[in-house]
Amino acid sequence: MTRLIRSLSGHAATGPNYPEVGATRTGPLPAGYHYLHHAVRVGEGAAAYRTAGEAVTTWAMHRATGARVTSAAVRAEPGVTLEVSLGFGPVRFIAPCQVIWTTYTATETGFGYGTRTGHPECGEESFVVTLHEDGSVWFTVTAFSRAAAWYARLGGPVVRALQHAYARLLGRALTRLVAERVTDPAADLADGR
Secondary structure, three states: OHHHHHHHHOOOOOOEOOOOOOHHHHOOOOOOOEEEEEEEEEEEOHHHHHHHHHHHHOOHHHHHOOOEEEOOOOOOOOOOEEEEEEEEOOEEEEEEEEEEEEEEOOOEEEEEEEEEOOOOEEEEEEEEEEEOOOOEEEEEEEEEEEEOOHHHHHHHHHHHHHHHHHHHHHHHHHHHHHHHHHHOOOOOHHHOO
């Protein structure tokens, strides 16, 4: 069934399939898309910030939700391509993406990736962890997207609701990973626990 979903999406190894590349970093978000913005506090302090940043940029956060991430790279860097697949059992939607930008600073870690041909949507999504002056650690998802595949257009509002639900799921998974890792420094993020 995975092959069926892949063939329905017309998967091809290409670059971003939308013109506003980098807009999740530079802003403003472009017109003509649906927007998503979700922010959640995931921890407190430098250890939580480092752990959250590592989980986000090594795909551990995505994997902790049950998503499959395939990439030759172990960390997000501009130009890295990856496939994120979501679904249950053999029925999975393949979402080819490319990392557009990254940030690795003392107070901000994360990346933005853009959709490639074959993704059910076209647009960009960013995943950023921020260490605030008060010591709180926040995770923010920002995205702009619109349907690229017929089944995404057919799904309309349901697809958007699922995108928002997935952003909330990412926040919960990251909060859990941070709590586990900060409490037990021996916990391994590489397996997406």
